Amino acid sequence: MCGNPTQLSGFFFDSHNKNRSIYKTFKVSGENSKRVSKDYIQMIIDMYGENSDVYRVRVAGEFPKAMPDSFIQLDWVENCSKKLQTKNYPINRIDLGVDVARYGDDETVINTLFDKTYQQPLNILHHNDTMQVVGKVVQIVEELRTEHKGIPTHVKIDCDGLGVGVYDRLKEIKQQRNWTTVKLYECHFGGAGGKNKETDPVRFSNSTGKMWGLLREKLKNNEIELIYDDKQITQLSNRKYRVNSNGEIELEKKEEMKKRGLTSPDRRRCISSFFI
Secondary structure (H helix, E strand, O other): OOOOOOOOOOHHHHHHOOOHHHOOOOOOOHHHOOOOOHHHHHHHHHHHOOOOHHHHHHHHOOOOOOOOOEOOOHHHHHHHEEOOOOOOOOOOOEEEEEEOOOOOOOOEEEEEEEOOOEEOOOEEEOOOOHHHHHHHHHHHHHHHHHHOOOOOEEEEEEOOOOHHHHHHHHHHHHHHOOOOOEEEEEEOOOOEEEOOOOOOOOOEEEHHHHHHHHHHHHHHOOOOEEEOOHHHHHHHHOOEEEEOOOOOEEEOOHHHHHHOOOOOOHHHHHHHHOOO
16 A cells, blocks of 8 residues: 555554554655655745644654544553553552443443553453443452452443443442442433633533543643553544534544444543543
C-alpha cells in the first residue's frame, strides 16, 4: 500500500499501528526528497508551524497526533501507556469498571485501577451470559480482598443495558458475603451534564462527557499510567466531539463510531467510569 497518513483510523492506519507486526513499513519525509521543494516546506512551516499536524502529514510523512475533531490526542494516550508498569506504590483505593456485553462482536471488559492512577491488566470476556460475568467479578473482588486486606474497593457497572442484571446480583452477593469494604455503583452514561470545575470554560452535554473530560485532563497531564494495549489506545484517541447549539461539548455516540468502522468502545468506557 502507499498513501498519505491523514487519518487515525482505517485499514492504512492499522497497517502502521496495531497490525504493524504483519507489514514492512517505510516512511518518506519531504525533508529528504528531491521531489519536494524547500519553498513548499517553508510555506507549510510559516503557515502552520513545524509542530503542527499539517506539517507531520504533508511534510514529515507522519500520522497526525489527533484528528481535527478528536477529543483526546493520540500522543497523550501513548505517553501514558506503559509496557513496563510501575510496581512499587502504596495502594489506598481500588476501582473496578465493568462494561457488560453478551454475544456478538462486543467485549465484556473488567478493568482494575489502583489509586485512580495505575491500571492493571484487563480481564476480557467473550460470549458469556450475565451470571458468568457476575462470577468473574466475584473472583476478582475476592482476590483483591485477600491480597489487599481492608482496602476500599469501588465496583462500577455500566447499567444502561445488560449490566443492570449484573449489578442486582452483585448487590445480593455483597450482602451475603458481608463485603464491608466493597461499594457498588450503578453507572449511567447518559445522565446530566455540566462542568467538572466552576472555572471550566465550557459545559458537557451529559455525564459521559464529564467523565471523559476528567480522563482527558489526566492523560494530557500524564497523571495516569495505562497498560500498553493497541486496541485501548485506538478507542481512546478516536472518539470525535462536536459543539452543539447550546455551546456544550457533545461526544460522538457509540453507534456513530461503529459506522466509521471502529469497534465498540468497551475498554475506554471502563476507564472513564473510574472518574465518577
